[in-house]
Amino acid sequence: MATQTNTIAGACVDAGGSALGMPQLCAEWMPNQIFWLIVTLIAIFFVMSRIALPRIGAVLAERSGTITNDIAAAEDFKNKAAEAETAYEQALTDARAKAQEIIAKAKAEIQADLDVALQKADAAIAAKAAESETAIGEIRDSAIKNITEVATDTAKELVLALGGTADATTITAAVNARMKG
Amino acid sequence: MTQVAIEPETKGGLVFHPLDQFIVKPAFGDGAVNWYTVTNLTVWMGIILLAIFALFVLGSRGRAIIPSRVQSIGELMYGFIYKMIEDITGKDGVKYFPYIMTLFVFILFANFIALIPMSYSPTSMIAVTATLGFGSFVAITILGFVKHGASFLKLFWMSDAPLFLRPIIAVIEVISYLVRPVSLSIRLGGNIAAGHVVLKVFAGFAALAVASPAAILGIIAIYGLEVLVAGIQAYVFTILICVYLKDALHPHH
Numbered sequence: 001m002a003t004q005t006n007t008i009a010g011a012c013v014d015a016g017g018s019a020l021g022m023p024q025l026c027a028e029w030m031p032n033q034i035f036w037l038i039v040t041l042i043a044i045f046f047v048m049s050r051i052a053l054p055r056i057g058a059v060l061a062e063r064s065g066t067i068t069n070d071i072a073a074a075e076d077f078k079n080k081a082a083e084a085e086t087a088y089e090q091a092l093t094d095a096r097a098k099a100q101e102i103i104a105k106a107k108a109e110i111q112a113d114l115d116v117a118l119q120k121a122d123a124a125i126a127a128k129a130a131e132s133e134t135a136i137g138e139i140r141d142s143a144i145k146n147i148t149e150v151a152t153d154t155a156k157e158l159v160l161a162l163g164g165t166a167d168a169t170t171i172t173a174a175v176n177a178r179m180k181g
Numbered sequence: 182m183t184q185v186a187i188e189p190e191t192k193g194g195l196v197f198h199p200l201d202q203f204i205v206k207p208a209f210g211d212g213a214v215n216w217y218t219v220t221n222l223t224v225w226m227g228i229i230l231l232a233i234f235a236l237f238v239l240g241s242r243g244r245a246i247i248p249s250r251v252q253s254i255g256e257l258m259y260g261f262i263y264k265m266i267e268d269i270t271g272k273d274g275v276k277y278f279p280y281i282m283t284l285f286v287f288i289l290f291a292n293f294i295a296l297i298p299m300s301y302s303p304t305s306m307i308a309v310t311a312t313l314g315f316g317s318f319v320a321i322t323i324l325g326f327v328k329h330g331a332s333f334l335k336l337f338w339m340s341d342a343p344l345f346l347r348p349i350i351a352v353i354e355v356i357s358y359l360v361r362p363v364s365l366s367i368r369l370g371g372n373i374a375a376g377h378v379v380l381k382v383f384a385g386f387a388a389l390a391v392a393s394p395a396a397i398l399g400i401i402a403i404y405g406l407e408v409l410v411a412g413i414q415a416y417v418f419t420i421l422i423c424v425y426l427k428d429a430l431h432p433h434h
Contacts, residue, residue, distance in 0.1 A: 013204060023203035023306075024374060030308040031216035032205060032223075037309050040226040044233055044287055049279035052237035055244060056252075056259045063246050 144179070151175045199381035203305060203374070225301040229290045237286070258286065262419065269423040270430055277426060280320075284313065285419040292373060292411030296404070304414075305374035307366060314366035317422050325429035336432035365421060372414050376407040 012026035013019060023029070152175045159171065205214055208224050240251030248256055262282050266274050288304055295302030303309045325333040337354040339347055380403055386396035 013206075017201070017204075018198050019200040019204050023200055023205065024370065025307065026205070029205040029214050029220075032214050032218055032220055033303070033306050033308040034312050035216045036220070036223045036226050037303065037312050040230055041283060041287060043230050045279065045283045047230070047234055047238060048283050048286065052241065052255070053259065053279055053282060055241050056237070056256055059241065059244050059246070059248070059252075060256060060259070066246055 148175060148179055151179065197382065197385045199378045199385065202301070202377060202381060205306075221301050222303055222306070225291075225294065226303060228300075229287065229294055229303070232290050232294060233286050258282075258289075265420060266423055266426075269420070270427040273430055274423070274426055281419060281422055281426070284317065284422060285415060288313070288369065288418050289412065289415035292415055293408075295373065295377070296407055296411060302373055302377055304369055305377055307370045310366035310370035311362070313369070313418075314362040318362035318365070318425070321422075321425050321429045324426075325432060328430065329432055333429070333432050336428055361421075361425060365418060369414050369418055372410055376403065376410055379403050380407065 012021070012023060012028055152172055155171050155175055156168070159165075205220050205222050207214060208219050208221050212218070214220060236251060237255045240249070240255050243249055243252060245252060259282070262285050263275070263278060266278055266281055270277075291302065291304040294300055295304065325336070337351045337358065339350045339354070342350050380400060383396045383399040383403060386392045387400065389396070
Protein backbone atom coordinates (compact mmCIF):
# COMPACT_ATOMS: atom_id res chain seq x y z
CA MET A 1 0.00 0.00 0.00
CA ALA A 2 2.84 2.33 0.89
CA THR A 3 4.48 1.86 -2.47
CA GLN A 4 1.18 2.58 -4.10
CA THR A 5 0.95 6.02 -2.50
CA ASN A 6 4.50 6.83 -3.54
CA THR A 7 3.79 6.44 -7.18
CA ILE A 8 0.89 8.85 -7.10
CA ALA A 9 2.18 12.38 -7.49
CA GLY A 10 1.26 14.72 -4.68
CA ALA A 11 0.04 11.86 -2.58
CA CYS A 12 2.81 11.78 0.03
CA VAL A 13 0.94 14.06 2.42
CA ASP A 14 -2.70 13.73 3.49
CA ALA A 15 -5.20 16.53 3.84
CA GLY A 16 -4.19 17.13 7.47
CA GLY A 17 -0.52 17.63 6.59
CA SER A 18 0.60 14.27 7.94
CA ALA A 19 2.82 11.87 6.09
CA LEU A 20 1.27 9.08 4.07
CA GLY A 21 3.57 6.11 4.21
CA MET A 22 7.27 6.73 4.75
CA PRO A 23 8.39 10.18 3.58
CA GLN A 24 11.76 8.56 2.87
CA LEU A 25 10.17 6.62 0.03
CA CYS A 26 8.26 9.52 -1.50
CA ALA A 27 9.59 9.65 -5.05
CA GLU A 28 8.10 13.08 -5.58
CA TRP A 29 10.64 14.69 -3.25
CA MET A 30 13.70 12.76 -4.28
CA PRO A 31 14.91 15.01 -7.12
CA ASN A 32 14.77 17.96 -4.76
CA GLN A 33 16.78 16.16 -2.08
CA ILE A 34 19.37 14.90 -4.52
CA PHE A 35 19.73 18.29 -6.17
CA TRP A 36 20.26 20.16 -2.92
CA LEU A 37 22.55 17.44 -1.59
CA ILE A 38 24.79 17.78 -4.62
CA VAL A 39 24.79 21.57 -4.35
CA THR A 40 25.72 21.34 -0.67
CA LEU A 41 28.41 18.74 -1.25
CA ILE A 42 30.01 20.81 -4.00
CA ALA A 43 29.94 23.87 -1.76
CA ILE A 44 31.48 21.92 1.15
CA PHE A 45 34.08 20.45 -1.17
CA PHE A 46 35.17 23.88 -2.35
CA VAL A 47 35.22 25.28 1.15
CA MET A 48 37.30 22.34 2.36
CA SER A 49 39.69 21.87 -0.55
CA ARG A 50 40.25 25.53 -1.37
CA ILE A 51 40.29 27.18 2.05
CA ALA A 52 40.04 24.99 5.11
CA LEU A 53 42.25 21.98 4.42
CA PRO A 54 45.27 23.83 2.95
CA ARG A 55 45.12 26.31 5.79
CA ILE A 56 44.88 23.69 8.54
CA GLY A 57 47.53 21.59 6.82
CA ALA A 58 49.85 24.60 6.68
CA VAL A 59 49.22 25.38 10.33
CA LEU A 60 49.94 21.78 11.35
CA ALA A 61 53.10 21.66 9.26
CA GLU A 62 54.26 24.97 10.65
CA ARG A 63 53.58 23.78 14.17
CA SER A 64 55.49 20.55 13.76
CA GLY A 65 58.33 22.57 12.21
CA THR A 66 58.34 24.97 15.13
CA ILE A 67 58.33 22.10 17.60
CA THR A 68 61.22 20.41 15.80
CA ASN A 69 63.18 23.66 15.77
CA ASP A 70 62.45 24.26 19.42
CA ILE A 71 63.60 20.77 20.32
CA ALA A 72 66.79 21.28 18.30
CA ALA A 73 67.37 24.64 19.99
CA ALA A 74 66.79 23.04 23.39
CA GLU A 75 69.30 20.32 22.51
CA ASP A 76 71.76 23.03 21.48
CA PHE A 77 71.28 24.89 24.74
CA LYS A 78 71.73 21.68 26.66
CA ASN A 79 75.03 21.01 24.90
CA LYS A 80 76.13 24.57 25.60
CA ALA A 81 75.25 24.15 29.25
CA ALA A 82 77.26 20.92 29.39
CA GLU A 83 80.20 22.70 27.76
CA ALA A 84 79.94 25.54 30.21
CA GLU A 85 79.90 23.06 33.05
CA THR A 86 83.03 21.35 31.73
CA ALA A 87 84.75 24.72 31.37
CA TYR A 88 83.73 25.63 34.89
CA GLU A 89 85.07 22.34 36.24
CA GLN A 90 88.31 22.91 34.36
CA ALA A 91 88.61 26.44 35.72
CA LEU A 92 87.97 25.14 39.21
CA THR A 93 90.70 22.46 38.84
CA ASP A 94 93.12 25.04 37.44
CA ALA A 95 92.37 27.42 40.25
CA ARG A 96 92.93 24.69 42.80
CA ALA A 97 96.26 23.74 41.23
CA LYS A 98 97.34 27.38 41.14
CA ALA A 99 96.31 27.87 44.72
CA GLN A 100 98.34 24.81 45.70
CA GLU A 101 101.30 26.24 43.82
CA ILE A 102 100.98 29.62 45.48
CA ILE A 103 100.72 27.98 48.89
CA ALA A 104 103.86 25.91 48.21
CA LYS A 105 105.74 28.98 47.01
CA ALA A 106 104.69 31.02 50.02
CA LYS A 107 105.75 28.20 52.31
CA ALA A 108 109.16 28.00 50.64
CA GLU A 109 109.63 31.76 50.91
CA ILE A 110 108.68 31.73 54.56
CA GLN A 111 111.04 28.82 55.14
CA ALA A 112 113.89 30.70 53.45
CA ASP A 113 113.21 33.83 55.49
CA LEU A 114 113.04 31.76 58.61
CA ASP A 115 116.34 30.04 57.81
CA VAL A 116 118.05 33.38 57.24
CA ALA A 117 116.65 34.79 60.48
CA LEU A 118 117.66 31.66 62.37
CA GLN A 119 121.17 31.84 61.00
CA LYS A 120 121.43 35.50 61.94
CA ALA A 121 120.15 34.76 65.40
CA ASP A 122 122.58 31.87 65.77
CA ALA A 123 125.45 34.08 64.64
CA ALA A 124 124.44 36.79 67.06
CA ILE A 125 124.16 34.29 69.87
CA ALA A 126 127.56 32.83 69.00
CA ALA A 127 129.15 36.31 68.97
CA LYS A 128 127.59 37.17 72.31
CA ALA A 129 128.80 33.88 73.80
CA ALA A 130 132.35 34.46 72.53
CA GLU A 131 132.35 37.97 73.97
CA SER A 132 131.17 36.69 77.31
CA GLU A 133 133.84 34.00 77.32
CA THR A 134 136.58 36.59 76.66
CA ALA A 135 135.25 38.80 79.43
CA ILE A 136 135.11 35.85 81.81
CA GLY A 137 138.69 34.88 80.80
CA GLU A 138 139.95 38.39 81.45
CA ILE A 139 138.26 38.50 84.85
CA ARG A 140 139.74 35.15 85.77
CA ASP A 141 143.24 36.15 84.62
CA SER A 142 143.12 39.40 86.56
CA ALA A 143 141.81 37.51 89.60
CA ILE A 144 144.70 34.98 89.41
CA LYS A 145 147.16 37.77 88.98
CA ASN A 146 145.82 39.58 92.04
CA ILE A 147 145.83 36.42 94.08
CA THR A 148 149.40 35.68 93.03
CA GLU A 149 150.48 39.19 94.01
CA VAL A 150 148.74 38.93 97.34
CA ALA A 151 150.24 35.49 97.92
CA THR A 152 153.77 36.66 97.01
CA ASP A 153 153.52 39.68 99.28
CA THR A 154 152.10 37.57 102.10
CA ALA A 155 154.83 34.94 101.66
CA LYS A 156 157.57 37.63 101.66
CA GLU A 157 156.25 39.14 104.88
CA LEU A 158 155.94 35.68 106.43
CA VAL A 159 159.58 34.81 105.57
CA LEU A 160 160.81 38.12 106.98
CA ALA A 161 158.75 37.65 110.08
CA LEU A 162 160.13 34.16 110.68
CA GLY A 163 163.68 35.53 110.40
CA GLY A 164 164.72 34.27 107.04
CA THR A 165 166.11 36.19 104.22
CA ALA A 166 163.75 36.50 101.42
CA ASP A 167 165.01 36.13 97.97
CA ALA A 168 162.34 37.68 95.76
CA THR A 169 162.70 35.34 92.79
CA THR A 170 162.69 32.18 94.92
CA ILE A 171 159.55 33.26 96.69
CA THR A 172 157.82 34.10 93.44
CA ALA A 173 158.76 30.78 91.95
CA ALA A 174 157.55 28.98 95.05
CA VAL A 175 154.26 30.83 95.05
CA ASN A 176 153.74 30.17 91.38
CA ALA A 177 154.47 26.50 91.94
CA ARG A 178 151.97 26.39 94.78
CA MET A 179 149.32 28.26 92.70
CA LYS A 180 149.52 25.69 89.97
CA GLY A 181 148.97 22.88 92.40
CA MET B 182 4.55 -1.31 6.38
CA THR B 183 0.88 -0.88 6.07
CA GLN B 184 -0.56 2.55 6.08
CA VAL B 185 -2.55 1.84 9.21
CA ALA B 186 0.51 0.99 11.24
CA ILE B 187 2.38 4.08 10.20
CA GLU B 188 -0.47 6.46 9.59
CA PRO B 189 -1.48 7.28 13.14
CA GLU B 190 -5.02 7.32 14.39
CA THR B 191 -6.08 9.72 17.06
CA LYS B 192 -7.13 7.73 20.07
CA GLY B 193 -7.42 8.66 23.71
CA GLY B 194 -5.74 12.05 23.25
CA LEU B 195 -2.51 10.45 22.07
CA VAL B 196 -1.29 11.83 18.77
CA PHE B 197 1.49 9.99 17.04
CA HIS B 198 2.96 11.46 13.91
CA PRO B 199 6.50 10.15 14.20
CA LEU B 200 7.12 10.36 10.46
CA ASP B 201 5.86 13.88 9.90
CA GLN B 202 9.30 15.22 10.78
CA PHE B 203 10.64 13.83 7.52
CA ILE B 204 8.16 15.62 5.27
CA VAL B 205 9.79 17.80 2.65
CA LYS B 206 7.93 21.05 2.13
CA PRO B 207 8.70 24.38 0.51
CA ALA B 208 10.45 26.69 2.95
CA PHE B 209 8.69 29.76 1.60
CA GLY B 210 5.00 29.55 0.76
CA ASP B 211 3.11 26.53 -0.46
CA GLY B 212 3.10 24.61 -3.64
CA ALA B 213 4.64 21.65 -5.30
CA VAL B 214 8.11 20.42 -4.45
CA ASN B 215 10.04 20.69 -7.69
CA TRP B 216 13.69 19.66 -7.97
CA TYR B 217 14.81 23.30 -7.63
CA THR B 218 12.35 24.34 -4.88
CA VAL B 219 13.93 25.80 -1.76
CA THR B 220 12.59 23.45 0.90
CA ASN B 221 13.09 22.88 4.60
CA LEU B 222 15.78 20.42 3.58
CA THR B 223 17.54 23.17 1.61
CA VAL B 224 17.46 25.45 4.63
CA TRP B 225 19.05 22.81 6.86
CA MET B 226 21.61 21.95 4.20
CA GLY B 227 22.50 25.63 4.25
CA ILE B 228 22.82 25.58 8.03
CA ILE B 229 25.09 22.54 7.79
CA LEU B 230 27.24 24.38 5.26
CA LEU B 231 27.40 27.47 7.46
CA ALA B 232 28.36 25.38 10.50
CA ILE B 233 31.14 23.69 8.54
CA PHE B 234 32.31 27.08 7.28
CA ALA B 235 32.26 28.47 10.81
CA LEU B 236 34.28 25.60 12.25
CA PHE B 237 36.86 25.11 9.53
CA VAL B 238 37.23 28.56 8.00
CA LEU B 239 36.29 31.08 10.68
CA GLY B 240 37.73 28.85 13.41
CA SER B 241 41.12 28.64 11.73
CA ARG B 242 41.33 32.21 10.46
CA GLY B 243 43.92 33.02 13.13
CA ARG B 244 46.28 30.40 11.61
CA ALA B 245 47.67 30.22 15.13
CA ILE B 246 50.59 27.99 16.06
CA ILE B 247 48.92 27.66 19.44
CA PRO B 248 45.35 26.99 18.30
CA SER B 249 42.18 28.49 19.67
CA ARG B 250 39.55 26.05 20.91
CA VAL B 251 37.57 26.07 17.68
CA GLN B 252 40.70 25.76 15.58
CA SER B 253 41.85 22.79 17.62
CA ILE B 254 38.54 21.00 16.94
CA GLY B 255 39.04 21.52 13.21
CA GLU B 256 42.62 20.32 13.48
CA LEU B 257 41.47 17.28 15.42
CA MET B 258 39.04 16.27 12.68
CA TYR B 259 41.65 16.97 10.02
CA GLY B 260 44.18 14.81 11.79
CA PHE B 261 41.65 12.07 12.50
CA ILE B 262 40.52 11.66 8.89
CA TYR B 263 44.00 12.20 7.47
CA LYS B 264 45.41 9.47 9.68
CA MET B 265 42.48 7.17 8.87
CA ILE B 266 43.12 7.48 5.14
CA GLU B 267 46.86 7.08 5.58
CA ASP B 268 46.45 3.99 7.77
CA ILE B 269 43.85 2.25 5.60
CA THR B 270 44.64 3.19 2.01
CA GLY B 271 48.30 4.05 2.38
CA LYS B 272 50.23 7.07 1.14
CA ASP B 273 48.68 7.06 -2.34
CA GLY B 274 45.19 7.45 -0.87
CA VAL B 275 46.08 10.80 0.66
CA LYS B 276 45.29 12.72 -2.50
CA TYR B 277 41.61 11.77 -2.10
CA PHE B 278 41.65 13.34 1.36
CA PRO B 279 39.49 16.39 0.41
CA TYR B 280 36.75 14.15 -1.02
CA ILE B 281 36.62 11.87 2.00
CA MET B 282 36.86 14.84 4.36
CA THR B 283 33.88 16.41 2.53
CA LEU B 284 31.83 13.24 2.98
CA PHE B 285 32.81 12.93 6.63
CA VAL B 286 32.08 16.50 7.68
CA PHE B 287 28.81 16.55 5.75
CA ILE B 288 27.52 13.37 7.41
CA LEU B 289 28.85 14.33 10.82
CA PHE B 290 27.37 17.82 10.76
CA ALA B 291 24.08 16.63 9.25
CA ASN B 292 23.76 13.97 11.97
CA PHE B 293 24.57 16.33 14.82
CA ILE B 294 22.55 19.29 13.56
CA ALA B 295 19.59 16.94 13.11
CA LEU B 296 19.63 16.43 16.88
CA ILE B 297 18.60 20.05 17.43
CA PRO B 298 14.88 19.95 18.25
CA MET B 299 12.60 21.03 15.37
CA SER B 300 15.43 20.53 12.89
CA TYR B 301 15.37 18.47 9.72
CA SER B 302 17.70 15.52 9.24
CA PRO B 303 18.91 15.13 5.65
CA THR B 304 20.86 11.95 6.45
CA SER B 305 17.67 10.17 7.45
CA MET B 306 16.38 10.44 3.87
CA ILE B 307 17.22 7.43 1.76
CA ALA B 308 17.52 9.63 -1.34
CA VAL B 309 20.35 11.55 0.33
CA THR B 310 22.21 8.57 1.77
CA ALA B 311 21.77 6.59 -1.42
CA THR B 312 23.21 9.46 -3.43
CA LEU B 313 26.19 9.53 -1.07
CA GLY B 314 26.58 5.75 -1.08
CA PHE B 315 26.06 5.08 -4.79
CA GLY B 316 27.95 8.22 -5.76
CA SER B 317 31.05 7.16 -3.82
CA PHE B 318 30.65 3.57 -5.00
CA VAL B 319 30.48 4.54 -8.68
CA ALA B 320 33.36 6.98 -8.31
CA ILE B 321 35.54 4.42 -6.53
CA THR B 322 34.72 1.69 -9.07
CA ILE B 323 35.56 3.99 -11.99
CA LEU B 324 38.77 4.95 -10.20
CA GLY B 325 39.65 1.26 -9.83
CA PHE B 326 39.18 0.61 -13.55
CA VAL B 327 41.06 3.77 -14.53
CA LYS B 328 44.00 2.86 -12.33
CA HIS B 329 44.21 -0.84 -13.09
CA GLY B 330 42.11 -1.43 -16.22
CA ALA B 331 40.72 -4.91 -16.52
CA SER B 332 43.09 -6.22 -13.86
CA PHE B 333 40.85 -4.46 -11.34
CA LEU B 334 38.58 -7.49 -11.79
CA LYS B 335 41.25 -9.59 -10.04
CA LEU B 336 39.74 -8.14 -6.88
CA PHE B 337 37.06 -10.82 -7.33
CA TRP B 338 39.39 -13.61 -8.36
CA MET B 339 40.94 -15.23 -5.31
CA SER B 340 44.20 -16.69 -6.54
CA ASP B 341 44.77 -18.23 -3.11
CA ALA B 342 41.63 -20.37 -3.27
CA PRO B 343 41.50 -23.83 -4.87
CA LEU B 344 40.80 -23.55 -8.60
CA PHE B 345 37.37 -25.18 -8.57
CA LEU B 346 36.19 -22.81 -5.83
CA ARG B 347 37.36 -19.64 -7.56
CA PRO B 348 34.33 -19.08 -9.81
CA ILE B 349 31.96 -19.57 -6.89
CA ILE B 350 33.97 -17.20 -4.70
CA ALA B 351 34.07 -14.72 -7.59
CA VAL B 352 30.27 -14.70 -7.81
CA ILE B 353 29.97 -14.19 -4.07
CA GLU B 354 32.61 -11.45 -4.18
CA VAL B 355 30.83 -9.62 -7.00
CA ILE B 356 27.52 -9.76 -5.14
CA SER B 357 29.10 -8.53 -1.93
CA TYR B 358 30.84 -5.78 -3.88
CA LEU B 359 27.58 -4.65 -5.47
CA VAL B 360 25.77 -4.71 -2.13
CA ARG B 361 28.26 -2.28 -0.62
CA PRO B 362 26.49 0.97 -1.65
CA VAL B 363 23.14 -0.44 -0.57
CA SER B 364 24.43 -1.35 2.87
CA LEU B 365 26.19 2.01 3.14
CA SER B 366 23.07 4.03 2.41
CA ILE B 367 20.58 1.86 4.32
CA ARG B 368 22.85 1.72 7.38
CA LEU B 369 23.21 5.48 7.60
CA GLY B 370 19.65 6.40 6.65
CA GLY B 371 18.08 3.64 8.74
CA ASN B 372 20.05 4.47 11.88
CA ILE B 373 19.32 8.17 11.79
CA ALA B 374 15.66 7.80 10.76
CA ALA B 375 15.00 5.12 13.38
CA GLY B 376 16.52 7.21 16.13
CA HIS B 377 14.40 10.21 15.22
CA VAL B 378 11.25 8.11 15.02
CA VAL B 379 11.91 6.64 18.46
CA LEU B 380 12.45 10.13 19.89
CA LYS B 381 9.17 11.27 18.39
CA VAL B 382 7.29 8.24 19.75
CA PHE B 383 8.61 8.94 23.26
CA ALA B 384 7.66 12.57 22.80
CA GLY B 385 4.13 11.45 21.89
CA PHE B 386 3.90 9.43 25.12
CA ALA B 387 5.08 12.46 27.09
CA ALA B 388 1.67 14.04 26.42
CA LEU B 389 0.11 11.36 28.62
CA ALA B 390 0.34 12.46 32.27
CA VAL B 391 0.91 8.94 33.66
CA ALA B 392 3.61 8.05 31.23
CA SER B 393 5.32 11.40 30.89
CA PRO B 394 8.13 10.96 33.52
CA ALA B 395 9.15 7.67 31.97
CA ALA B 396 8.77 9.12 28.50
CA ILE B 397 10.96 12.11 29.30
CA LEU B 398 13.60 9.85 30.85
CA GLY B 399 13.32 7.73 27.73
CA ILE B 400 13.83 10.77 25.51
CA ILE B 401 16.95 11.73 27.48
CA ALA B 402 18.35 8.22 27.24
CA ILE B 403 17.58 7.86 23.53
CA TYR B 404 18.94 11.32 22.86
CA GLY B 405 22.23 10.33 24.47
CA LEU B 406 22.27 7.20 22.36
CA GLU B 407 21.53 9.24 19.24
CA VAL B 408 24.47 11.53 19.95
CA LEU B 409 26.67 8.43 19.92
CA VAL B 410 24.97 7.10 16.80
CA ALA B 411 25.44 10.43 15.00
CA GLY B 412 29.20 10.30 15.50
CA ILE B 413 29.57 6.57 14.98
CA GLN B 414 27.58 6.49 11.74
CA ALA B 415 29.67 9.30 10.25
CA TYR B 416 32.79 7.41 11.31
CA VAL B 417 31.57 4.08 9.96
CA PHE B 418 30.56 5.57 6.61
CA THR B 419 33.93 7.25 6.23
CA ILE B 420 36.01 4.27 7.28
CA LEU B 421 34.11 2.00 4.88
CA ILE B 422 34.69 4.47 2.06
CA CYS B 423 38.38 4.34 2.93
CA VAL B 424 38.34 0.53 2.85
CA TYR B 425 36.59 0.53 -0.54
CA LEU B 426 39.07 3.09 -1.80
CA LYS B 427 41.88 0.80 -0.69
CA ASP B 428 40.33 -2.02 -2.74
CA ALA B 429 40.25 0.27 -5.76
CA LEU B 430 43.85 1.40 -5.32
CA HIS B 431 45.29 -2.00 -4.39
CA PRO B 432 42.96 -4.67 -5.81
CA HIS B 433 45.62 -7.38 -5.71
CA HIS B 434 45.25 -8.25 -2.04
